[in-house]
């Protein structure tokens with residue numbers, strides 16, 4: 001399949017279409033590994049390192065079993081690709097230490113705990129982000145938009 005949106009950086013856009021350091025959180029949207037119709041909203045709070053992962057409909061992620069799930073790991077890895085490990089570590093207020101290079105390694109250094117949060121805020125930021133990406137002249141299908149058959153409000 002041809003990439004429709006040229007990545008500014010070597011990120012896996014199809015897997016993690018949205019990642020940001022905002023609202024005191026590392027947060028973003030991760031596509032399901034098994035179901036193309038489903039996305040997960042994952043976040044880690046800066047400072048107290050509360051994490052959560054759910055579908056965009058607020059269904060808890062089945063991968064959360066006392067530890068960050070693979071979506072959170074993907075999100076952290078992508079954040080490190082996008083922002084660099086130092087910036088992500090500083091934002092989350094975690095001591096990256098020597099030799100920490102990936103988001104997964106960074107996650108393992110958190111004193112993390114699970115705390116449910118609403119996916120709605122992150123998800124609406126993602127939708128706004130997608131709106132910026134829309135290319136007026138493009139007739140190609142954006143894979144990222146497949147998830148939102150019913151969210152064409154106003155656009």
Ligand SMILES: [Zn+2]
Nearest residue numbers: 053061069071
């Ligand atoms: Zn998850």
